Amino acid sequence: MTNKSPVPPKAPSTDTIIRQIVNHQGDERFFEYSGVEEHTALIIYNALQKCNEGRPYRCGWNSLLKVFSVVAMVTEIHEFPGSWMTSTLVDMGIAGFLTRQEATRDLLFLHSPKSSTFTGQYQASHKEPDYTIKPLHAILPTVVFETGWSESAARLREDMRLWLVGGRPAVQLVFLIKFKRSSNGRVGCFIEQFELDSNGDIRLIQAETVFPAPANAAQQTMAITKRQIWGAHLPAGQNPDASFDMSVDIFRDSARSYTTLYYLKTMKNCSAVNPIAQYNTEITMTGNVDIRATLAPKLSSDANIFLAGDTEFPNATARWSQYKSPGFTAVVEVATEGDVVETVISLTFVHEKVLTQSNGIQIKSKRLDSVNISDEGDIATCGGGIIGKTLVDAVESREANCMIVAGRCEITSLLGPGLGGGHGFLQGKDGLISDQFVSARIVLADGSIKGISADSGDPDLGWVIQGAGHNFGLVTSISVKIYDIEEGDVWSHRSYTFALDKAEPLYELVNKLWPDGTTPSHLTNFSFRMLKCPVVEPSYSQQFDDIGPTSIQSGSGPFNELSKMTGLDESAPASKKIGLSYIRFPVNVRNYNIKAQREAFDIFTSVTKENPEFAHFFFMSEG
Incomplete structure (x- = not known):
């Protein structure tokens, strides 16, 4: 020091x-x-x-x-700690080191929060670290991560002193992660771990080299204790000295992937049969990469590469919502699983559903749209880019009187919502989209392919793709369940429009009908759609009719017409990519706070009237 x-x-x-x-x-x-x-x-x-x-x-x-x-111009390099902790949290949960309650509610894992409550000689200082761990009711974090690319190692250590000395006794542990590029383009990286000892002096606990990877790379770990994570907020009865070994190799994998986003790529020891098997952990800055010349010869004949300036580029990068659109510089439209592997290995990459703010490559998977039905007719295996309507229509055409669990909107992909859970018309009856997964194939960040199924030997990866699947790789194919359509299945819907003065009786009725937020399996509270009914049952609809809506729309039909009946089919205005920005902030509740709903509506009405640019904003309540 x-x-x-x-x-x-x-x-x-x-x-x-x-x-x-x-x-x-x-x-x-x-x-x-x-x-x-x-x-x-x-x-x-x-x-x-x-x-x-x-x-x-x-x-x-x-x-x-x-x-x-x-x-x-902060780069993605500063996101490494968050990626590392995301993977580590999964391992901590599996090992029982943290409970689900602790990991999701009692501890906060925050990217670049501003802190300004330092004490002593650092009083009045303020700092935005790259990542922190903070108990729910703490003022300062207990664990801090600072990453340096353009900063010097010496300046990072001043940041560390600020946190440990100015943040005591709250701040328990500081990780310093330093990347350095040499004159020949090589990039090195090390991690240091600091704390205050019993005398209040700064102590270096451990230092590990990330790049170039040492001989013991797979065994490198850095320990973190419950005392360091919780500080003064350690839950009663827990051992403060219990520790968990954080894998440095997991950080190395994250760093290799993220640095690729910043135009870094590995250079040597890539074999022809399995390029990843001999991945070298030294990294070289490439600057401008000729993507077509580098990648096109390795792709299948049906794949495409679109660069900024190509006539196809605007359409290839069009998004349903333009809010904070990624600054893609190229699009690789893959047609086979092999195309995905080659792209991940060879170039800067970012999956179609992962956002990066600059210099990213989009892997567009819409050509991965094959559908195969099992001989028994109970399983559909489809490509990772399949659109929901394409799959629904394919199942219906090949297996009469059958249906599949997909999203409500026809133009969304199956896996876009599915890897995050995935709401749909059948969720009350058959579960979320992710509940339908039987098996999958996924390309990981190192270009390797994993097969996932109940007996694949990797239950952890199978578990995480059912809700957090966007974060662990690129799914190239998925097998899902098929359900029979029972004879006489008819879906009905009834949609209401109410004036704002009906807010209180409307939400009071919803709370009365479903006090714990759980609706019957045959009914969806979004408009009202019911299974096996030519009309919505009066036991539900009459009470809403009595409130006095300004308009009512109703109808009935088969399952495959539900999206059209509710304005979510492929031709509906809500489905078009027309350059608008849709910003959604979901809040999940079991029932409605009537007073809060009214206050929110009144504020919303006032703001939208005073600011014409908000004229098309709206509240959406779904159940």
């Missing part, structure tokens, strides 16, 4: 600082200014938040050193 931090340049005027940072273009850069007082730091910080134009900044002000620092 004898390294001295470099002395940053004396701060120019406040306006000059802001202009220097805001006008910076290109790669990530670290700005640092000394002699900055607190009020000046706050002015700069607020200005950057107002004019960042979608460009992320990480800001900090050290009150002891009077140093204001900013990481401009």
Whole structure:
């Protein structure tokens, strides 16, 4: 701990600082200014938040050193800790180190939260770390991760001192992750772990090399204890010294994948038969990659590559919602599982349903749309890019009087919603889309292929794709259950429009009918749709009729017409990709707080009237 931090340049005027940072273009850069007082730091910080134009900044002000620092054009490298912890949390849950309640509710896992409640010589400092772990009711985090690409190792250690000394006794543990690019393009990386000892002095607990990978790479771990995770909020009866070994190799895999997003790629020791088997862990910056020349010869004849400027590129990157659209530079439209493997191994990659803010490659899987029905007619195996309607129609045409669990909207893919659970018309009767999974094939971040089934020997991966599947790889095929349509199955629907003054009686009735939020399996509370009924039963509909809706729409028909009956078919306006931004903030409740609903509606009405740009916003209540 004898390294001295470099002395940053004396701060120019406040306006000059802001202009220097805001006008910076290109790669990530670290700005640092000394002699900055607190009020000046706050002015700069607020200005950057107002004019960042979608460009992320990480800001900090050290009150002891009077140093204001900013990481401009933050890269995905700073997301490594979050990816590492996401994988580690799964392992902690499997091992029983953390319960589901602890991992999902009692502990908060936060990306770049701002902290400003430091004490002592660091009082009035504020800092935005890359990632933190914080008990629910704590003010400061207990575990902090700081990652450096453009910052020096010495500056990272000043950040570590700020957290451990200025954040005591709350902050228990600090991870420093430093990447360094040498003049020949090689990238090295190490992780350091720090805490305060019993005398209040900073102690280096452990240091591990990530790149180049050492001989014992697969065995590298860094321990974390319950005392370090919980601090003063340790649940009663738990052993504070119980520890969990975090795999450094999992971090290495995350780093290799994410650095690929930043135009880094592995260079040597790739065999022709299995390129991943000999992956070298040294990484080389490639700069501009000729994607067509590099990848096209390896793809199947039906695959396509679209670059920005190609006439097909706008259509290939069109999205249902344009809000925070990724800045893709190329689209690889794969046609086979082998295309997916080659793309993952060879180039920068990002899956169609994973967002990156700049310089990402989109793997578009719509051509993975095959459908095969088992001889028994109870299982459909389809490509990973299959659209819900395509699968429903294929099953119906090949297996008369059969149906499949898919999403409500015809244009969505099966796995888009399915890998996250997936709501649908049949959820009350047959479960979510993910409940239908029988087996799958998935390409992992290293390009390897995993087969997943009940007897595949990898139950953990099979479990996580039923709700968190977008995070673990690219699913190239999936097998799902098929259900018989019973004789006489008719679906009916009844949709209401109410004026705002009917909010209280409407939500009071919903609470009365379903006090715990659970509806009958044959009824969906979204409009009202019922199975095996030519009309919605009066025992439900009459009570809503009595409230006095301004309009009512109703009808009935077979299962495959439900999307059309409810305005969610492929030709409906709600299904079109027309350049609009849809922003949704879901809140899950078992029943409605009538007073809160009214207050929310009143605020919403006031804001939308005063701001015409919000005229098309709406509340959606689904059950």
